[in-house]
Amino acid sequence: MWLFWIYEFLGFAAILALIFAYCHFRKQKFWHFIWHHLKWIVISIIAVWLIIAVLCWNHLYNATHCYFRGVSMHANTKYSIFLNECQIETPSGAYIPIDRSRAIPGSSDDHDGNNFFDSSFQQ
Numbered sequence: 400m401w402l403f404w405i406y407e408f409l410g411f412a413a414i415l416a417l418i419f420a421y422c423h424f425r426k427q428k429f430w431h432f433i434w435h436h437l438k439w440i441v442i443s444i445i446a447v448w449l450i451i452a453v454l455c456w457n458h459l460y461n462a463t464h465c466y467f468r469g470v471s472m473h474a475n476t477k478y479s480i481f482l483n484e485c486q487i488e489t490p491s492g493a494y495i496p497i498d499r500s501r502a503i504p505g506s507s508d509d510h511d512g513n514n515f516f517d518s519s520f521q522q
Contacts, residue, residue, distance in 0.1 A: 403451070403452075403455050406451045406455065407451055413447075418440065458480050461478050464478075464485070465486075465497075468485060469487065474487050475487070476488070476497060477494060484497075
């Protein structure tokens with residue numbers, strides 16, 4: 400999620416840099432130009448924000464899904480954009496892929512299978 404906000408900040412900085420460069424070459428005052436064209440500048444900032452949000456839509460959805468999955472499991476989770484997977488924190492502090500994990504070592508769900516057959520098939 401932090402990468403998304405970095406992209407948003409860089410898009411905003413790029414718009415301001417382009418406006419500053421335009422004012423410098425046209426010999427206009429920066430704040431005067433912004434004040435007189437405030438509507439178009441706000442529209443351009445919103446357009447860039449939406450373009451970045453659309454480009455990052457899949458990762459934003461996966462990060463939100465991973466967060467709520469961690470909330471429902473009462474565990475710390477994070478979404479890795481680089482690996483494109485949701486990861487869960489183990490008791491040792493390492494993160495492992497949540498889709499390929501079954502019981503986390505050291506948790507109350509960790510059992511060896513013998514107790515499962517003893518407790519579930521008793522009459």
